[in-house]
Each structure stands twice: as structure tokens, then as C-alpha cells.
Amino acid sequence: MSAAGALIAVEHVSQVYAGRDGAPNWALRDVSLRIGRGEFVCLIGPSGCGKTTLLHLVAGFVKPTSGTVSFAGTPVAGPGPERVVVFQEYALFAWMTARQNVEFGLRTRGVPRAERRALALRALERVSLRHAADRYPHELSGGMRQRVAVARALVVEPEVLLMDEPFAAVDAMTRQSLQEDLLRLWRETGVSVVFVTHNVDEAAFLAQRVVVMGANPGSIRADLAIEAPHPRDRGSPRFAALYSDVADALAAHHGRKAA
Numbered sequence: 001m002s003a004a005g006a007l008i009a010v011e012h013v014s015q016v017y018a019g020r021d022g023a024p025n026w027a028l029r030d031v032s033l034r035i036g037r038g039e040f041v042c043l044i045g046p047s048g049c050g051k052t053t054l055l056h057l058v059a060g061f062v063k064p065t066s067g068t069v070s071f072a073g074t075p076v077a078g079p080g081p082e083r084v085v086v087f088q089e090y091a092l093f094a095w096m097t098a099r100q101n102v103e104f105g106l107r108t109r110g111v112p113r114a115e116r117r118a119l120a121l122r123a124l125e126r127v128s129l130r131h132a133a134d135r136y137p138h139e140l141s142g143g144m145r146q147r148v149a150v151a152r153a154l155v156v157e158p159e160v161l162l163m164d165e166p167f168a169a170v171d172a173m174t175r176q177s178l179q180e181d182l183l184r185l186w187r188e189t190g191v192s193v194v195f196v197t198h199n200v201d202e203a204a205f206l207a208q209r210v211v212v213m214g215a216n217p218g219s220i221r222a223d224l225a226i227e228a229p230h231p232r233d234r235g236s237p238r239f240a241a242l243y244s245d246v247a248d249a250l251a252a253h254h255g256r257k258a259a
């Protein structure tokens with residue numbers, strides 16, 4: 001994929017912060033990554049390897065120390081509705097109902113009230129939460145809150161969802177159903193997904209491509225194509241093989257098996 005043909009093109013990006021001792025901390029060093037339209041890519045790696053930094057560069061929250069980040073052939077100069085971020089948790093406004101939270105992004109874009117309402121309800125329907133539209137975040141379970149966050153992200157019809165460990169804070173059963181829902185929404189909308197996780201099972205279940213990162217300096221250590229079609233059956237020998245491929249790539253670069 002050429003840089004011009006890629007939806008997201010990260011070219012020789014480094015991001016340096018001042019460390020505690022004053023020495024440079026290479027959150028990312030010379031990272032290049034191209035992601036195509038409609039791809040589902042997981043970024044996996046140990047704490048501190050720069051996964052969130054990379055996501056935030058694509059989101060336009062920060063500018064790289066050096067190198068370039070482009071989206072659809074144009075340099076990223078700041079956040080935009082075509083690139084929305086879904087955070088791990090607590091990203092909903094506590095004083096707004098589920099529907100008002102979903103409407104928020106549309107309000108800032110000047111969509112008229114009646115249309116906003118209809119679009120928000122449709123987005124909540126897509127995540128099976130139409131019935132909870134008038135509830136406040138504290139009246140929703142963790143899984144429901146993340147469904148609202150996904151509806152809020154999708155309602156603006158982004159080209160890419162940038163997801164930062166979005167399901168890390170919920171229990172295992174809820175997590176699996178959120179993963180299945182996300183795959184369905186990805187299929188239905190054609191949106192691209194860049195999904196940060198620490199979890200090998202999650203990457204093996206979701207991704208078409210797993211980008212393995214390492215720390216000190218933050219960099220890409222392996223880029224694995226996962227060719228198995230969705231839905232993937234966790235009980236199958238094929239899934240066990242996928243899981244091992246991802247775990248082995250992580251272990252090869254970090255000297256141990258991940259969870």
C-alpha cells in the first residue's frame with residue numbers, strides 16, 4: 001500500500017518526551033505504519049510501548065516530534081469527526097442521558113434538533129440500547145456505557161474508530177459480547193478500526209492485522225496478517241493457532257508469553 005493509497009499513513013514518526021532524569025524518553029522512535037480503508041487493526045504491546053501515543057497522533061491530539069501522520073492523503077493538523085476516539089471508560093458526560101451523550105457530537109456540528117434526536121436514537125438502536133436512551137450513565141452497567149460510547153462515536157459517521165482499550169474495564173462475558181457487536185458494526189458500516197489492547201485473545205478474535213509493539217524505544221516489532229474469516233470460534237483449533245501466533249510474536253519481542 002503506497003502512502004498516498006493508505007487511509008492512515010504514519011511515516012518515520014518519533015515522539016520524544018523529557019524523562020524524569022532529563023534524559024529523552026522515546027515514546028515512539030521511527031515508526032511507520034499504513035492502514036487501509038476498512039481495515040481492522042489491533043495494536044498490542046506492553047505498557048509504555050507507545051500504543052496510546054500512536055493513537056493520539058492519528059487522532060490529532062498531539063503533533064509528532066518528527067515524521068508525518070496523514071489521513072486520506074492530507075497531513076493531520078488536529079482532531080476531526082472523520083477520526084473519532086473511544087476511550088477505555090468514563091468518557092460519557094455524567095449529567096447527560098445516553099441519548100444526549102450520543103447527540104453531543106452532532107450538536108457541535110450544527111445538526112438540527114429533530115434530526116439529531118432521530119440519528120441518536122438510531123445509533124442507540126444499533127448498539128441495542130434504544131430502551132435506555134433516557135437513562136443517565138450512572139444508571140447503566142459498564143458494558144452499556146461502552147455501548148453508548150460506541151454509538152456516540154459512530155453517529156458522526158467517522159471513517160476510522162480509534163479505540164484505546166475500550167473493553168478493558170468490563171467483565172469477560174460482557175467483553176465478548178461487546179467484541180461481537182463491534183465486529184457487526186464494523187461489517188455494517190465499513191468503518192476502519194484501530195484498536196489498542198493488551199489482550200492476546202482480543203486481538204486474535206478481532207483483528208485482520210496485529211501490529212506488535214515494544215518499548216524503550218516505542219517501536220513496531222512485528223506486523224501479522226490474521227487471515228481467518230469472522231466470526232471466529234474461540235473453541236476451534238484454528239483459533240488456538242491464531243492465539244499462539246500473536247502470543248509468540250509478543251514473546252519473541254519481550255521474552256515471555258503474554259496473558
Ligand SMILES: Nc1ncnc2c1ncn2[C@@H]1O[C@H](COP(=O)(O)OP(=O)(O)OP(=O)(O)O)[C@@H](O)[C@H]1O
Nearest residue numbers: 017018025027046047048049050051052053054218
Ligand atoms: N504527555 C506525556 N508526557 C510525558 N511522557 C509521556 C506523555 N505521554 C506518554 N508519555 C510516555 O511515553 C511512553 C509511551 O506511553 P503510552 O501511553 O503511549 O504507552 P502505552 O503503550 O499506551 O501504555 P499503556 O499500555 O500502559 O497504556 C511512556 O513512557 C509514557 O510515560
